Amino acid sequence: MGVSSFGGFKPTARIYKLTLLMAALATLCFTMWLASSLLGVGYGHGMPFAGIFGGTREATLELGRMPPARVSFDPPAPGERVNGAIVVLVRNSELHGLRSSMRMFEDRFNRRYKYPYVLLNDEPFTEEFRDGIAAITTNEVRFGVLNSTMWGYSPGVTAAAAQAKLEENKGRYLYGGSLSYRFMCRFQSGMFFNHPLVRDLDWYWRLEPDVKYFCDIDYDPFVYMRDKGLKYGFTIAPRENGKTVETLWFHTREWIKANQQLLPDRSLANWVMGTDGHYNMCHFWSNFEIVDLSLYRSEAYASYFEHLDRTGGFFYERWGDAPVHSIAAALLLNKSQIHWFEDIGYEHPGNMHCPRDEAMHSRCICDADRSYTYRSACQSRFAKVSNMRRDRLLELIGQSEYEYTSLAASLAGAAPP
Ligand SMILES: Nc1nc2c(ncn2[C@@H]2O[C@H](COP(=O)(O)OP(=O)(O)OP(=O)(O)O)[C@@H](O)[C@H]2O)c(=O)[nH]1
Ligand SMILES: [Mg+2]
Numbered sequence: 001m002g003v004s005s006f007g008g009f010k011p012t013a014r015i016y017k018l019t020l021l022m023a024a025l026a027t028l029c030f031t032m033w034l035a036s037s038l039l040g041v042g043y044g045h046g047m048p049f050a051g052i053f054g055g056t057r058e059a060t061l062e063l064g065r066m067p068p069a070r071v072s073f074d075p076p077a078p079g080e081r082v083n084g085a086i087v088v089l090v091r092n093s094e095l096h097g098l099r100s101s102m103r104m105f106e107d108r109f110n111r112r113y114k115y116p117y118v119l120l121n122d123e124p125f126t127e128e129f130r131d132g133i134a135a136i137t138t139n140e141v142r143f144g145v146l147n148s149t150m151w152g153y154s155p156g157v158t159a160a161a162a163q164a165k166l167e168e169n170k171g172r173y174l175y176g177g178s179l180s181y182r183f184m185c186r187f188q189s190g191m192f193f194n195h196p197l198v199r200d201l202d203w204y205w206r207l208e209p210d211v212k213y214f215c216d217i218d219y220d221p222f223v224y225m226r227d228k229g230l231k232y233g234f235t236i237a238p239r240e241n242g243k244t245v246e247t248l249w250f251h252t253r254e255w256i257k258a259n260q261q262l263l264p265d266r267s268l269a270n271w272v273m274g275t276d277g278h279y280n281m282c283h284f285w286s287n288f289e290i291v292d293l294s295l296y297r298s299e300a301y302a303s304y305f306e307h308l309d310r311t312g313g314f315f316y317e318r319w320g321d322a323p324v325h326s327i328a329a330a331l332l333l334n335k336s337q338i339h340w341f342e343d344i345g346y347e348h349p350g351n352m353h354c355p356r357d358e359a360m361h362s363r364c365i366c367d368a369d370r371s372y373t374y375r376s377a378c379q380s381r382f383a384k385v386s387n388m389r390r391d392r393l394l395e396l397i398g399q400s401e402y403e404y405t406s407l408a409a410s411l412a413g414a415a416p417p
Contacts, residue, residue, distance in 0.1 A: 082222040084203030086110065087118045089188065092125060095132045097209030102136050105207060109217040115205070116140040118197045122151040122183065144197040151183050154309045162315040173243050175318060186314040188286070188321035190305035193296045201293060208287045214345030214354060215364035221290055221341060231337040232329045233290035235346045235353045237378040239281040244318040247311070249279035250407050252327055253397050255307045260394065262300035263331060266387040268338060271378075272330040273393070277400025282378035283326035287348045290341075296325075300332050334387045340379075 086105070090098050102117075116139055119125065125143045133141055153162060162179065170177025192198055203222050225233055256263065274280050295301060305324070313319050329338060343360040346353050353373040354366035361368055373379045 080223075081113065081115070081220065082203045082226050083201055084205065084222045085116045085118045085198070085201050086207050087120070087192065087198060087201075087204045088207045088209075089120045089184065089192065090209055091121065092123065092129045094209040095129050098207075099132055099136050101207055101209055101211045101213075102133070104211075104213040106137055106139075108213040108215065110137070110139060113220050114139050115222075116142065117207075118142050118144060118195075118201075120144045120146060120192065120195060120197070122146045122180075142197050144195060146187065146191075146195070150187055150191040150195065154186060154312055154314055156310065157312045157315045161312070165316045169318065173241050173318065182315050182318065185319060185321050185324075186309070189314070189319070189324040190309060193293050198293075203290070203292055205290045206286065206288060208348060210349060211287065212347040212352075214347070214366035215343060215360070217344060218363070221344070225290060225292065225339065228339070229337065230339045231292040231295050231333050232284070233339045233341050234284035234286075235288045235341050235344050236285040236348075236351050236373055237282060237326075237340075237376060237382055238285055238351060238372070239378055240283050240320065240323050242281055244320065245279070245281075245313075245323055246317055247313060247407065247411065248308070248317070248319050248323060248327075250404055250411070251308055251311050251313060252279070252304075252331075253404065255304055256331070256393070256397060259300070259303055259307075260390070262303060263390050263393070264334065265390055266334050267390070267393070268330045268333060268335050268385065268387060269393045270330075270385040270388040271382055272327050273396065275396060277396040277403075279323075279327070280378075280381075281323075282381060283320075283323045284329065285348065285351065286320075286322040286325050288344075288346055289325065291325075295329065295332065298332065301328050304328055304331075331393075335385070338382075340382060342373075 088098065098119075117133075117137065119133065119141060121143070122145070124145055130141075130143060153159065162182065166177045166179060166182075175181040193204070198204065203226070205222070221233060225231070272279055272282055305328075308314070308319070308324065342353075342355050342357065343363075344353070345355060345364045345366045347366075351372040352366065352370060354364060354368045354371040355361050356368035356371065356374060368374075
């Protein structure tokens with residue numbers, strides 16, 4: 001039968017085959033081990049043989065020490081991707097929350113589209129943080145620290161003056177007494193787009209810790225926006241707590257009156273201002289925003305931010321970057337440049353959006369009945385309003401002038417706290 005005999009013992013055909021199979025397996029394993037040692041593969045993400053060869057411990061220790069240059073910041077091939085990144089301001093203590101956000105963001109979108117991440121912090125990132133982030137994505141991550149100009153007081157605002165106002169406001173609203181929240185809002189309003197890791201980008205998509213992405217995003221929203229001439233994209237539009245922005249509209253009006261030449265002929269000013277000439281507290285929730293950064297780098301935006309910054313309102317009140325970005329977008333853009341990403345199911349603690357349209361919802365794992373957006377007055381206002389002419393904007397501001405006279409007088413007479 002062709003089966004060899006080993007000194008008196010006659011193996012059966014089955015034992016012979018088994019021996020051959022084991023020999024083949026051993027050879028295969030040895031070859032793989034040799035390849036992984038020589039080529040340096042087999043550790044880090046998706047290492048297939050680490051467990052077999054006892055490589056798990058070394059691999060875990062090496063995570064995050066791998067060279068980060070897996071996707072470059074080089075301009076993408078024309079038409080393929082935009083020169084954009086996912087930008088996150090985050091604290092070391094928020095590692096878990098950011099890993100959670102990134103896991104979903106990767107699974108829903110970025111695993112395929114491979115945009116780099118820019119992570120910014122007012123303190124140096126710890127090694128634990130870097131390792132934890134590097135382990136959750138194969139895309140490039142750049143870590144940056146803010147200097148004291150970017151993370152600091154507005155011109156003319158002293159630490160003592162800010163502290164006095166924080167004391168006054170601490171029980172009045174969320175983060176009323178938080179100094180770091182003020183630094184954060186000022187940075188997000190007027191600084192982040194000039195950070196060395198962001199200033200060469202044309203587009204950004206903002207991400208935060210502890211947010212959720214519910215729907216597969218099977219196209220590139222950046223490219224969609226670019227191709228349609230869109231400048232600002234949002235998902236949720238709530239109302240701001242008026243106590244946090246008591247004089248924001250007053251100062252905005254002053255800026256409008258003094259800078260009419262910077263305003264376009266038509267804008268969506270209508271969305272943030274009623275026919276009474278006042279701010280209606282509508283804003284795009286900026287924890288999610290996709291923006292053509294030419295908006296924030298424009299002469300008009302720079303002038304608006306500097307004007308606001310000089311008033312001290314980021315510290316004496318609690319102006320959020322959301323109302324600041326939103327008022328600017330509404331004043332400087334028209335409706336065809338602003339887009340509601342209804343198809344992107346999203347949640348930031350407090351509010352969620354889940355598309356109810358059947359075709360959109362089929363790619364989502366959320367409950368559309370829980371969606372805040374379909375109950376939001378600002379959201380339905382966005383759907384209804386159309387562009388407003390600049391002269392109409394100025395007319396409405398002029399008509400409501402007298403209502404601001406006492407505020408103007410009290411602000412003019414107010415010494416810094
Ligand atoms: N590095 C750093 N990042 C901060 C600081 N404060 C806030 N951030 C980040 O700035 C973004 C906005 O801050 P949040 O605390 O989320 O503010 P919020 O979204 O208005 O409110 P909640 O999410 O309800 O707390 C998040 O990405 C935070 O991680 C800070 O002091 N240092
Ligand atoms: Mg947040």
